[in-house]
Amino acid sequence: MAERKVIVESAVGLHARPAATFVQTAAKAPIDITVAKPGGAPVSAKSILSILALDVRNGEVIVIHADGDGADQVLDELAAIVSAP
Template sequence: MGERKVTVAAEVGLHARPAATFVQRAKQAPMDITVAKAHGGDAVNAKSILAIMGLDVRQGETVVISAEGEGSEEVLDELAEIAGKP
């Protein structure tokens, strides 16, 4: 299973527009993808905007994005870039 640890840079955290962009990209991937706060908490479905918003990830917090399957490394790189953008 591949994973990326990303510190969220957006001022609004992983909410609103960054969350929507993140979920849109995740939905394009054929594999299951999860996101969790790096310092505890359950992993949630990265393809669910409600689940992502429910994590309440704020600027400066670190998340772990995980996926497994063919093409997952590329998808993880793209999602990490989205989550880490200011």
């Protein structure tokens, strides 16, 4: 089990282009990946609608979670996307 807690630095939050890039990256990995706000219910990182409905704004923290082969690598990639301003 691997997990990353990341501050969303993108000005538009996890919406628009950063959300699309995030979902496209997650979709390439053959393992389950989820995103949650701290204490909130996790949603699939491969679902753009779920990510949009999470309504993550700039400056908020999200927890990305993955299980399986290559989990650490994809988590690093995803963390890099949301922490890019």
